[in-house]
Amino acid sequence: MSTAAAAAAAAAAAAVSAAAAACPTAQETARAEAAVVLEQPGLAPGRSLGARPPRVFRLRFRARAAAAATAPPVADRDAGVARLGRGVRIAATLSVLVAATALFPTAALRDAATAAPPAAWGAGDAAAALVRPAGYSALAPIATTSDALALLTVREHLALVLSVLFGYAAWRVAARVRQRRSGRRRASTIGEAGRALVLAGGVVAVYFAGCLVPRPMAALTVLDPDVVRVDFHSHTEASHDGRRGFTAERNRAWHRAAGFDVAYVTDHNTYAGAERGAAGNPRRSGDGTVLLSGVEAWSGGEHLNILGATAADHAFLAADHQIDDGAVERAVAAGRRDPVFIETVPGNLDALVTAERLESSMPGASVARVDAIELSDAAPRGLEQGDRDRTRILHLADSLNLAVVAGSDNHGWGHTAAAWSLVRVPGWRTLPPDELGRRIESSLLTGRRSAVRVMERSRLAPMRGAALALTLPAFVWHLFATLSPADRLGWLAWAWAAALLADAAIRWRTRRRAAVGADLEDEPDDDSTARRLAA
Numbered sequence: 001m002s003t004a005a006a007a008a009a010a011a012a013a014a015a016v017s018a019a020a021a022a023c024p025t026a027q028e029t030a031r032a033e034a035a036v037v038l039e040q041p042g043l044a045p046g047r048s049l050g051a052r053p054p055r056v057f058r059l060r061f062r063a064r065a066a067a068a069a070t071a072p073p074v075a076d077r078d079a080g081v082a083r084l085g086r087g088v089r090i091a092a093t094l095s096v097l098v099a100a101t102a103l104f105p106t107a108a109l110r111d112a113a114t115a116a117p118p119a120a121w122g123a124g125d126a127a128a129a130l131v132r133p134a135g136y137s138a139l140a141p142i143a144t145t146s147d148a149l150a151l152l153t154v155r156e157h158l159a160l161v162l163s164v165l166f167g168y169a170a171w172r173v174a175a176r177v178r179q180r181r182s183g184r185r186r187a188s189t190i191g192e193a194g195r196a197l198v199l200a201g202g203v204v205a206v207y208f209a210g211c212l213v214p215r216p217m218a219a220l221t222v223l224d225p226d227v228v229r230v231d232f233h234s235h236t237e238a239s240h241d242g243r244r245g246f247t248a249e250r251n252r253a254w255h256r257a258a259g260f261d262v263a264y265v266t267d268h269n270t271y272a273g274a275e276r277g278a279a280g281n282p283r284r285s286g287d288g289t290v291l292l293s294g295v296e297a298w299s300g301g302e303h304l305n306i307l308g309a310t311a312a313d314h315a316f317l318a319a320d321h322q323i324d325d326g327a328v329e330r331a332v333a334a335g336r337r338d339p340v341f342i343e344t345v346p347g348n349l350d351a352l353v354t355a356e357r358l359e360s361s362m363p364g365a366s367v368a369r370v371d372a373i374e375l376s377d378a379a380p381r382g383l384e385q386g387d388r389d390r391t392r393i394l395h396l397a398d399s400l401n402l403a404v405v406a407g408s409d410n411h412g413w414g415h416t417a418a419a420w421s422l423v424r425v426p427g428w429r430t431l432p433p434d435e436l437g438r439r440i441e442s443s444l445l446t447g448r449r450s451a452v453r454v455m456e457r458s459r460l461a462p463m464r465g466a467a468l469a470l471t472l473p474a475f476v477w478h479l480f481a482t483l484s485p486a487d488r489l490g491w492l493a494w495a496w497a498a499a500l501l502a503d504a505a506i507r508w509r510t511r512r513r514a515a516v517g518a519d520l521e522d523e524p525d526d527d528s529t530a531r532r533l534a535a
Helices: 003-022 026-034 055-069 076-082 086-103 134-138 140-150 154-182 189-212 248-258 272-279 311-316 325-333 355-359 380-388 390-400 433-450 465-481 485-521 527-534
Strands: 109-111 128-131 219-222 227-234 262-265 290-299 302-307 340-343 372-377 403-407 419-424 452-457
Touching: 086 465, 086 485, 109 128, 134 140, 134 485, 140 189, 140 465, 140 485, 154 189, 154 380, 154 465, 219 227, 219 248, 227 248, 227 302, 227 372, 227 403, 227 433, 248 262, 248 272, 248 290, 262 272, 262 433, 272 290, 290 433, 302 433, 311 325, 340 433, 372 380, 372 390, 372 452, 380 390, 390 403, 403 419, 403 433, 403 452, 419 433, 433 452
Parallel strands: 227 262, 262 290, 340 372, 372 403
Antiparallel strands: 109 452, 128 219, 227 419, 290 302, 302 340, 419 452
């Protein structure tokens, strides 16, 4: 166990031990709750509790207070748990989870092809690490949860939401059963419906916040100065499905925050976003994040990215937005350098065709040649196919000698980078952006399978069938197991700050109710009536 993990575990244990003495006992809580009057006949709307309540109200208060005062003490075996308020219990549970996952951590970064963490790389490979800025760890509950949600597949999203809803329903049913057995007053149907709506609204709010609210991003860093971190698939508002306001400069800022050196702008059937991005490039590639031009278009029913295509290559796209293979061939014959075609996912792998297969066994194929294939696409549907067909994608790449790449497929939503493509280009920092683009594309065409290494954020192991019922606990464990030491401290700080604030609010409410009770005690009433109401 590392020193950081031991420190996190010790901090969590100390926090749990220190919290118990600061909480009111169950007996004190019961007596305070007795001061809450659920029925207030005759009390006018808007009347302050500090005003003199009607006689029936005072009698009922005294009856309930007397019942609470004579209630038996909490059993010794339950005293330790009973002393913890609900907020403190939640904070203590989170602390235990933080400590337990620190003992059995999961690497936050891995090689997409081999699943090996960066520490397992050979001496000749470029070392890489996932870096979280201070603001990320300071907002650890928000940042880490949003990242974990962004890395789920479609099926995992559905399983997670359904698990939360069914878990809540089971909890409320169990609560009503306990209330019935104990004779306590149960919540009304309207009250239960209101709670359910609040939960559903909370789930929607979490997803919307993850997509729309700006926050610090985790970024990839590499030690080798000749390694370029590339995103081969991104969009701007120029795409028909791009987020409005997600300009080329916002695309650049997103990639800069995620640790990319280069991003290809591959809008659907248009070069407008790529042209605006190129206009803002630095003179030297090492002076800022570079945006290079490309386009995403149809070819035989499949989405292909054409790297290096610019507005000057408008003939590459036919009127129906299909790639015109003839126009590409004529341009190359006239001296244009070979463009790079990337098969994107999700897609039909059966339709994958390379230049060699087009020239030999499939002369009538309608799909343009493919030089590379996405091993990781950060869209939920792309992640799902990447998990399901990863072995097949790697087999195709090996057998057809294709480069494997990663694409964020970012359309302006969210602040999570799922994977990075690492390409070795010696001296790239001093190159002009256009020359860097040519070097990257040439590396893919000549190096093929060995040209790119894909690093990705670690995610849940794929689950199928009945195993999807375990998505919620698996999600929670994986979220905490991949935390950095600073993230763990951030979680502990937020959890205990929230618990202490909740405890302070309960104490204030307890004093408020006690003041109301003292006011009622000043009014003499018929003890027999109080005993009758208590019965």
